[in-house]
C-alpha cells in the first residue's frame with residue numbers, strides 16, 4: 736500500500752485522544768483519512784485540520800458502534816463516497832471501572848457493546864470489501880488490560896480480553912485473503928479516557944497518543960509478507976502506587 740493518497744484509512748473515534756493522533760499521523764503521510772465520532776459537531780473543523788496536515792482527503796462520519804445499523808450505514812456511506820476501505824482502525828472504546836458487585840447491567844452492556852460487540856459489527860461490514868479486493872489491514876486497539884486483570888476491571892478486562900481473542904481468530908480467518916489483522920495493546924496513555932482530566936505535569940510518565948499512533952502506523956507499514964499481529968506498548972518507568 737505505497738500509494739498513500741489512494742489508500743483509505745477509517746479510524747473509529749478519530750476525533751480525540753489516540754484516534755485523533757492517529758488521524759493526524761496518517762494525514763501527515765498523505766493518506767485519505769476517514770474518521771468517526773458519535774456526533775458530527777466537530778467534523779468540518781477536523782476535516783479542515785486533517786487536510787491542513789496533509790491528508791489527501793478527510794471526511795467525518797457519525798457512528799455509534801453499539802448499534803449494528805450504525806455500522807451498516809457507515810460502511811454503505813463510505814462505499815458510496817470512496818468505493819472502498821483499505822485500513823480499518825478499531826479504536827473507539829470506553830472504560831467504566833467498578834467492582835462487579837456495584838456494576839449495573841447497563842454499565843456492563845455499554846462496555847461490552849462498545850469495546851467488543853461493536854468491533855464485530857463494523858468488522859463484519861468491512862470484511863466483504865477487503866476479501867473481494869484481496870487486501871486490507873484491520874488494527875484493533877486493545878490494552879494491556881487485554882492480558883492483565885485488576886480489581887474494578889471486570890467489564891473492561893472482559894471486553895479487552897475478548898477483543899484479543901477476536902483479533903487473533905480474525906487474523907487466522909482472513910490472512911489467506913492477504914488481509915492483515917493487528918492488535919495494539921497500550922498501557923496508560925495520557926488522554927481524557929474515562930473522563931480523566933489530562934495533567935501534562937503529573938502524567939509525564941504515561942504513553943502519549945502520538946506513541947500509540949506511531950505504533951499503529953508502523954504495523955500498517957510492514958512489507959506485504961510481514962505481519963505484526965500483537966504489539967504491547969508500555970511506559971518505560973510507570974508511576975508506583977503508594
Ligand SMILES: NC(=O)c1ccc[n+]([C@@H]2O[C@H](COP(=O)([O-])OP(=O)(O)OC[C@H]3O[C@@H](n4cnc5c(N)ncnc54)[C@H](OP(=O)(O)O)[C@@H]3O)[C@@H](O)[C@H]2O)c1
Nearest residue numbers: 748752753772773799800826827828878921923924926928
Ligand atoms: N487512555 C488509555 O490509558 C488507554 C490505554 C489502553 C487502551 N486504550 C484504548 O484506546 C482507545 C481510545 O481511547 P482514548 O484513550 O483515546 O480515549 P478517548 O479520548 O476517550 O476516546 C475514545 C473514543 O471512542 C469513541 N467512542 C466512545 N463510545 C463510542 C460509541 N458508542 N460509538 C462510537 N465511538 C465511540 C469516542 O467518540 P465520542 O467522542 O464521539 O464519544 C472517542 O472518539 C480505547 O479503545 C481504549 O480502550 C486507552
